[in-house]
Amino acid sequence: MQRIQVSLKVNGKKYRLETPPNRTLLEVLREDLGLTGAKDGCSSGECGACTVLLDGRAVNSCLVLIGSADGHSIETVEGLQKAGMPHPLQKAFVEKGAVQCGFCTPGMLMAAKALLDQNPKPDEEQIRTALAGNLCRCTGYTKIIDAVQEAAKELRYE
Amino acid sequence: MSENTLIGKPEIRVDAWSKVTGQAEYIADFPLEDVHFGYVLRSPHPHASIRRIDIAKALQIEGVLDVITIEDVPGEKIVGDIIPDRPVLAQEKVRLVGEPVAIVVATSKYVAEQGGKAVKVDYQPLIPVFDPVQALEEGAPLVHASGNLVSHIEVQDGDPKAGFQEADLILEETFYVPHIYPGYLEPEAAQAQWNPDGSLIVWVSSQKPFHDRHLICQVLGLPEEKVIVRVATVGGAFGGKEDSSLAILAALAAWKTKTTVRLVNTREESLLAHPKRHSGQLHYKAGFKKDGTLVTMQVTSYLDTGAYASYGPAVGQLHSEVVTGPYKVPNVRVDTYVVYTNSPIAGAMRGFGAPQANFAAESLMDIAAGKLGIHPVDLRRKNIWRPGDRSYTRVRINQAESLQLSLEIAEKEYRRLKEIPASPGKVSGVGLSLSVQTMGLGFRVPDDSAHALEWLPDGRVRLYLGAPELGQGLMTVAAQITADALGLSLDKIEIALLDTSQVPDGGVSCASRMTYSVGNATIMASRQLIQGLIEEAAKLLDVEPAALYYEKGHVVRKDRPDLAPIPVSEITSRLAENGQILKRQAVFSFPYGPETPDHLPIGMPHVLFCFGAHVIRVEVDPELGTIEPKEIVAIHDVGKIINRSTLEGQVEGAISMGLGYALMEEMKLKPDGKWVDNLTEYLLPTIMDMPPIIKTVFLEVPEESGPHGAKGIGEMGLTPVASAVANAVYDAIGVRVKAIPIRPEAIIKSK
Ligand code: FES
Ligand code: FES
16 A cells, blocks of 8 residues: 655654554554554544543543644643643542543543643633543542643632 | 541542643543544434344444454454343344444544445335333333343242231332433543554443453453453443443444554434433332321332343342332332343442332322321321331341431421412422432442552552442541541652552442442551561561561551651662562451341342432412422431542432432423434533532441441432422322323423
């Protein structure tokens, strides 16, 4: 199969790679870049486990063909920690008990980050709307909502 | 109590940081070097005979290593969890859509899939049967040559016929419950590595690594020392990962190709081919006296176990034990039929037969209350088990008082929620139900849980946990109980990888029994470890053991109070220098006390119960038929809270699953003859479906055999949800729904 050249900026680091064009961003992140934080829960945009940020916007990376990510900037769960310091969302998820099996967690964190980056003071409804595409079978979501609220507070230095 | 400092604390999960950083490794995250990929070719037919499987074309594809069929299985070709009825790969016929027929092993998942497409299977379709009642009729298509009845559980106590003569009100109702999907976010996965010495290492995402090992050995004809099973991070399980199919297939593929093979299911494969909760039809006939006294009950349940039995017979038994609810009924007749059909396999799933029973029994109580003109709370109060009572299976009821306590709290909450006005255009309703869930595997079923502790040279303690963490928080609770028993801080406990060659057999992570069994075993092991420490320290110090005692990570000399306490690390590091290890293993065996009578109307009854009550307020839109849960109060007796945060997490998660059961989820056969096979058609509750308020209330009525008095909680939070929702819908608009999931159409139609 013919291959295409793609440049990506992932968690601030530049990559150039060659790949068959029929692969998804999720596959490239997981298989070529070894960033296995984003998970494959359905390969078809139904679960949100693969959520990453593309130019700051939360996307299901299983639906993004690699060609359309060319030249864009991607953030994954591996990039949340800065200088060894956890992101307030990570801290809040840990402290509020928002993690159980953890399979939804990377996607949840990234969807929540996209929200807080744009809206530092979301109300509960806005949190729910932002996370509506991310399934979690374990937690019942209650503690996830708590955690996002807590992180928002911390980000606002309250 | 100072020695109890860790018990009850909402300690942070020991695995939380690895999960929020993306470092936790699930099988699909393992490195790709030297790994081959398997593609499982699955049946498109619910029922067909196989005339021929042609693998020649597939084998010619570059990159395809091998194509494996049932012919390649060297050992047992047919295995099972309870009944050996399930071919490892299809043999002569297929009995469900998604049944594995062949495995193609290739250098990439893409090539493996190409190979799969090149395998030609010549099927002769047969007439399928999907309804458990029809499957028992004369002339029904035979799913298995032995007949479609897997088991008939038949129990009688008292004289039901005479009971009906005594009754003032006789009710007859039929309830319908659907097949549902455990829906863990991580689809099933397994990776097996063949070693040149003929041994295998099999990584699983499983609730039962030791059973997996047993079945793999059966299938491959290998002795147990040749197979090591290791558990990766498990992305949720809920009973559904008590299925060894994928682990067996990966092991077979690795063994045959002498390589490393990874199998990761797609969501479609997960939905079609792995065990579900049993659907069924439950016929109730119950007799009450005018004053509300329940005098007799006759229940006939048909449970659809699908194409293979899986845990069906055990589910049928547990179902039968709780089918009358937590009530004293002097005359009972129960017949439970577990039936083969061509539906997806049904097996273990959170609640294990109890949620089906609860939906019916607790709906029935409200129906009866309405007919008798008695408040639903009062009708329950009249009939609940009291201390000293025995169930109709003649088992003494533990902590029966917690039923009464739960009911009292539920009543207050019920009255509070009744006062809340509905939103404009909506009608508000409040429903209540009681819950009974059993703990453990059942009388006479071997139910041991072994775990070990090692005191390391640096003074830390390694916990060899013999049963898997599934996401529920087992590692944290086990570490907390261990740290507490040893008087150490939580960070002094590390948990070993679950490798069947390194850890003792802790049993299956299931049946609301982990906190209880693991907690008890680790407390026992801690005591033995301290005793071992004192003995070794005495030898090193050349004193009598009686001259020493242990306190909080130190050995203290009674005979020399002037000397500073000795840190354990000084002793364990000296032992290490001598090549000695300080390690103790303890087995906790589920107690089936002397008061459990020998002659029981049911073969292997559970002997410990957990109780609770749920109260739910919903708002119904009478025009659209939509039902919106607004507030849920979940009251549960847990004996003792070990970790409040993980405990709440268990209940909140169970509630969301219960709401899915009540309102949305169903493995449905579509008009085109295909099952729903994706998450657009099979709806799991999202964050939008959760009520604004979930309140958890925990009672702590100690179970004397439990660690610190603790009992189980894994399943009980789900069991009463559907009935409470149905009762709330009735309260709101007077429509009695007897089938779940409750769809808007059902509300509108019956208006
Ligand atoms: S894997 Fe992308 S949405 Fe499920
Ligand atoms: S924590 Fe398991 S799916 Fe969310």
